[in-house]
Amino acid sequence: MYKKIAIACAASLLVSHIRAATPHYPDALETIPTTTENINAGLELDAYQTGLLAYIWGYPLVRMERVAREYSDVSGPQSPTSYRAPLNQIGWAATVATADAKDMPTPNNDTAYMSAVVKLDEPFILHVPDTNDRYYVVDVFDMWQNLQHYVGRRATGTKPGDYALVPPEWNGQLPEGVKRLDVSTNKVWLWGRMRAIEGEDLAPMHALQKQFTLRPLSHWKDTNYAPVAAALPPLPAIEGDEFGFFTHLAAALKSNAVPAQDAALFGQFARIGLTKNGFDRSKLTPPQRKGLLRALADGPKVAVSALATSTVDRNGWSWSTGLDNFGYDYPLRALVAGPYLGGNGEKEAMYPLRSTDAQGNQLAGGKNYMIRFVKAPPVNAFWSLTVYDATDKLLVENPIHRYKLGSGTKGLNVRADGSVEVRMQNAPPSGDAANWLPTPKGPFYVILRLYQPTDEVLSGKYELPQVEPVQ
Structure with missing residues (x-):
């Protein structure tokens, strides 16, 4: 009798010891109340995060379908x-x-x-x-x-x-x-x-x-061939449609199959009404609608963040590679499809981008800047430095109709040591204006285009020039 009690006590102590030795991990999902408030908050958040993914993933397709109609x-x-x-x-x-x-x-x-x-x-x-x-x-x-x-x-x-x-x-x-x-x-x-x-x-x-x-x-061999007049059918009208992007994405998917590697990702979008059959907003609850609208508002910011997550900093320049091999980098692909549509991969051309000076301040037309190239960029084709208005991302109107300086610029002053100094400012410089690159009155950015860059450029051995503010 006493022996059985002793054994039972020992077993109990052993179990207690094991339990005491097992760490306890906090688990919010185990304890969260299944209240209407929490469910609605979760519906909004799920629609938000799923909508962000759908926007970043689908934006290039929507953009290309729109461009296909615009450019034709x-x-x-x-x-x-x-x-x-x-x-x-x-x-x-x-x-x-x-x-x-x-x-x-x-x-x-x-x-x-x-x-x-x-x-x-x-x-x-x-x-x-x-x-x-x-x-x-x-x-x-x-x-x-x-x-x-x-x-x-x-x-x-x-x-x-x-x-x-x-x-x-x-x-x-x-x-x-x-x-x-x-x-x-x-x-x-x-x-x-x-x-x-x-x-x-x-x-x-x-x-x-x-x-x-x-x-x-x-x-192919018909020398008298005359193209048959043809046009793509219009995309659905989306004026006044708060979910117009998803309407266009669903339409674009009708003629563009989901890539096999994206099937699992695409399957998640059914929760926000997007399937191979179209976009069905009728099943969205008010919290889901709210989350999806937030996603559409914030999606462009996620794409722009690729300038930080998908590029490296080289002396203040955003240096991006892989424009012809995005893989699963959907934010970078979306960013390129938007303001940098049609960009080449790095072996064809590099596009170092700069929007700040050496002190990290936004480039602005109210200031003057100097860029000094110790030597011309080593390329197998040609190079150029171009200014863009930060607001509309277009070339900047100026009194001398100069939008870039580079290897083809007539009269460019090159010093005896091979260096080139470029003055960037809104007003004409006093004295020689041969190396003046006009800027807008407001914020701007510059792109250094390097066509057929050499290994010295691609490896990073060639140091990109600094952008120095000057008086």
Whole structure:
């Protein structure tokens, strides 16, 4: 009897010891009351965080579908800087962008742009001419703003060539000598650039532009081919629609399948009414609607945060790579699709961006600045430094119509040691203005474009110049 009691006591002590030795972790989910207040708060928060993900993930697709319609609309008058063209046709700008160019945010002032929105009911063949080493590049973007192929000086050379844009699941035969470029969506955007040197006669460039052709495979050898008039159906009207972004995203998903690697992420969006069948807001509760509207308001801030999370700081410049390989970096992809639409990957061009001076203060037109290049950036093509208004992200109107300085600038003063000093200010400098880069009266930012950068640039060995405020 006593032996059994002793054993029981020992077992009890052992269990108590084990329990005492097991750490207790606080767990708010175990103890939270399932009140209506907490449930409604959770519904709002879930819609908010899910809506943020959906916005950042889906923004590039919405942006590209909108751009596809905008850039293929030639119903109005076209300026010399316009590159618009009807669906399945190539459009070239006749000259480089100026302050009057409003289509493209953050345009360069180095190249004439090319655009073609192509609906791939069958493969289309892009023919490029011999440009005699003149710099050009044609980027092939899918509808998620993924840069899938390069055709141009760096990637394929400047000799004549034929490149077939092949839609998903097409298994036919291509003509001999035509290079196959598989794409992941049934529409693509061709976004091209051709260098225009400051002051040159543009007639030779215009002649080259006319030699770029785009034809469906079924008419490849038809010298009398005339494109059939076609247009994309309009996106749904969203005037007055507080959830207009999701309306457009649902419409865009009808003709663009969710990538396989995003299937699990997309499945989460059913909680906010977004599925492969469309966007159903009727099932949203008031707290969910509130959270989703907050997400739409804050989504752009998440995209802009990629300047901190997806770039590195190089002497005060935001240095970003991977623009042709976003992977799962959805904020960076969204940011590029917005104000930096059509950006190249780093091997083609680098775009160090700067909006602050050496003291960390916002660049502003009320101050004067000096940038001193110890030597010209080492590139295999050319470089430029361009000023943009921080508000509209466009080139800055100025009395001398100068928007950039760089390797093609006529009269640029280069010192005997190879250094170049650039003065950035709103008012003309006293004395020599050869190296003056005009700025707006308000906040601005600058981009240093490095076309075909060398390994010295890509590795970081070349030190980017500081931006010093001066009196």
